[in-house]
Amino acid sequence: MLSAFEADKVMFEIYRESCYSGRYRVVYYTELNDHNREAEFNQALRGEHFFDGFLRNYGKEEAKQTISDLLERLNHGEPLDREEVGRVLQPFMP
Numbered sequence: 621m622l623s624a625f626e627a628d629k630v631m632f633e634i635y636r637e638s639c640y641s642g643r644y645r646v647v648y649y650t651e652l653n654d655h656n657r658e659a660e661f662n663q664a665l666r667g668e669h670f671f672d673g674f675l676r677n678y679g680k681e682e683a684k685q686t687i688s689d690l691l692e693r694l695n696h697g698e699p700l701d702r703e704e705v706g707r708v709l710q711p712f713m714p
Contacts, residue, residue: 628677629714634687634705635667644670644694646687671705675712683712 631649636642647664675683690708694700 629674630677630680630683631672631674632687633664633672634670634691635664636670637663637667639666644691646691648684671702671709673706673709673713675709676714679712683709686712 630651632646633649634644634646636644645663645667647660649660652660686708690700690705
């Protein structure tokens, strides 16, 4: 049986903008509200999917910082593949 901490997850997607700058971005779907949900969905749908998954709610701030660091590396041209991103994020995933 999962503990309360393990059951709470944050769904996210890393994608690459296809219409604008070609930059990598992340959207945390389960944290969107009515104000920004449609705009964020539409922007992610227009982009090129790169990686997605769930983060444990416990420790999610450290996970978000790690994702931010990965995005910075990707946006500076570092050739990271999906497998490497998965390995880096594995400690934060349920």
